Structures are given as structure tokens and as C-alpha cells.
Amino acid sequence: MTEFTPTPADQFTFGLWTVGSIGRDPFGEPTRKPLSAPYIVQRLAELGAYGVNLHDNDLVPIDASAAERDRLVSDFKAALNDHGLKVPMATTNLFTDPAFKDGAFTSADARVRAYALQKTMLSMDLGHELGADVYDFWGGREGTEVDAGGKLLDSLAWFRDSLNFLADYSESQGYNYKFVLEPKPNEPRGDIFFPTAGSMLGFIATLDKPDRFGVNPEFAHDTMAGLNFAHAVAQVIDAGKLFHIDLNDQKMGRFDQDLRFGAENIKTAFFLVKLLEDTHYSGMKHFDAHALRTEDEAGVWAFAKGCMRTYLMLKEKARQFNDDSEIQAALSAYRVEDSELEALSKKFSPENAQALKSRTFDRSALGTRGPGLEHLDQLTIDLILGMR
Ligand code: GLT
Ligand code: MN
């Protein structure tokens, strides 16, 4: 159906590492051949994506010579130019190389922490050269399996110092980066520091330049831990910190599956899309997922199309939800308004406090009211299943 065909105006992005995944897992060898970065650019543009994001080493191998780097970057830029694709977000691979096995910015080895800063500055240079204005920090190795090393508080301080250093570096270079911190509870470490969006929000407030920093929440990361991703995103929006979002899917309690967006938790995906659309989220919608390991290259592009199509279908469902008179009536019935009590409760004053303290409430009536949520939720299910 053409109406669910994406265009760049939808601001969908993928990572070189997502559609480029070769299907390796801890138990098995790759099942697909690598795709070159220029080819990925071409295919994503054909599918209607807005942009492609990358880690430094998705494009330039960690041991590349300067000449090799220049050739890879210039071929990539030519492809971006030819196909009109952008690079909105860049990040650093601080997790694959064995040097980072016990953390990057939170390593107990000062040499590793310094190397992580060097690698990130060079990667920020590359991202800027490619036009990125969002820079992501996913601390995959920033965590522990054992806490006997006694670095829990030090790690927080080292991480803070590193982010402050890099924000100053960005400013000194005239880069206009907005930084996004991406929480994950575990995997690849047994426990990763800053496991939730809320912990990132708390930490951002302790940085030297908190305005430069936001959160990059990811559907699968909260879902692994049994959390409700739409709730987490609402909190990030409320804090004015939703600068970027990673969309995918996941079964609760499993390993990091990175499933196609909407593949598993369709109801949470619906309420998430509704939240993003109702609040006019204007950042990138990045599909941080990959095709199933079972798939060949055709499966990779079916996966990419599916992520975008499902988002657009859920966006249409959200519009229908807002236009549906029966649903809107059930929503109105759910909320009880009382302008006098709302005025008294809005803000403290001695008079308001006194008025509330002396008020008589019909507690029994409050406890027996049926709010109609079963009816409202079934209307939502009917809508999602296409029965309305
Ligand atoms: C890795 C991780 C993702 C992060 C990427 C950015 S890499 O695939 O699982 O959630 O967003 O470093
Ligand atoms: Mn992830």
C-alpha cells in the first residue's frame, strides 16, 4: 500500500551496523556477507529512509591506515551525496576491541580511559565531517560482572569527567553536537551502569553542561528488564530530553534480540508511536535492530521496510484513535473533572491547604466508581486489529 511507503520527511534512520549486521551471534558464525557502506546508503535511500548513522569502526576499521580511512570516507561521502542520504547521528565503538573489555570511560586502567577519550574525539571529528549533529554514548562495556574491584563511585566520577571533557572538546572545535546517553540494563556486561532512562536523567543534571545532553532510550533495552518503554519515554519527554530514540522490539527477559520494530509488543509500540506523534517529537526515529540471523540479503531489506511500514501504520492508527468518537467519549468518561478542587490542589497556599483539610470526601463513592478501562482498552484492541 503506497500510503505506508516512507519518505525522508518521516525522518527514519538506520545504522550501518543494523542493516549491515552479518548475523553473527555468540554461538554461531556469520550467516550473511558484509555489505559495503556505499551500497547500504544506496539501498536505504531507495527505501525512503532519511539517514544512516554509524560508529567510527562501522566505516573505518580500527587498524586502518590514514590513506585507507580517507578512501573509505570519501567513497561514503560520495554515496551520501549521490543518494541524498544524511548522517544525523554518530557514535564511537567502545565495546568491540579487547582494550575495552572492562570498560572504556569507566575502566579502572587510566590508560584505557585516556584512549577512550582519544578514540571518541577522533570519532567526533569524523561525525562532524559527515554532518552529524547528534552524538550517542552507549556504554556497552561500562559495567561489571563482579563488584570486588570497588569502583562503583569512581566509575560515576570517571564517566562524568569524560563527558564534561568531550562536551568542552565539542565546543572548542565549534561542533554543535547534542549528546545523547543511551541506557541499557545488561549485556554485554553482567550489569551496565546507568541501567534506565531515569538514571540517565539523574546523571545529566550533575554534568557541567546539562543542556547539551539528552537521553537516547531504546525499546529493547527497557523491555529486556520488564519495564514499560512508553512510560520511560514519557518521562524523558517530560524532562525535555528526548533528543533521539532507538526503535526495535524484544521479548521480555531474553537476550538482546533487536527485533524488527513492532514485531513483538504491538500494543506498547502503538502507545509509543501515539506518544511520539501526539507530542510532535521532531528528532530522528532510528531503527536500532537487525534482520533475523536466518535471513539472506532480501530478508535484510524486508526487515528495513517492515520497521518503517509498521511505524507508519501505527501512526495512522494513532490518528484514528484521536478521531474515533466512541474512543474519545470513553476517554472523557475516564477523567473526572472538578474545577473547584483542581484550583485548590494546583498550588499550595495556606488557604488552599485549609480548604482541602476541611473538605469532606465521599471515600466510598470514590472507591466504587468504575472508570471504564476494560471498555476503553477493548476499543483500542479493536482499532489495532483493524476492526473499527
Ligand atoms: C549496539 C547496541 C545499541 C547501541 C549502538 C550504539 S551499538 O548495537 O545494542 O543499542 O545503540 O553504540
Ligand atoms: Mn540495543
Ligand code: MN
Ligand atoms: Mn541502541
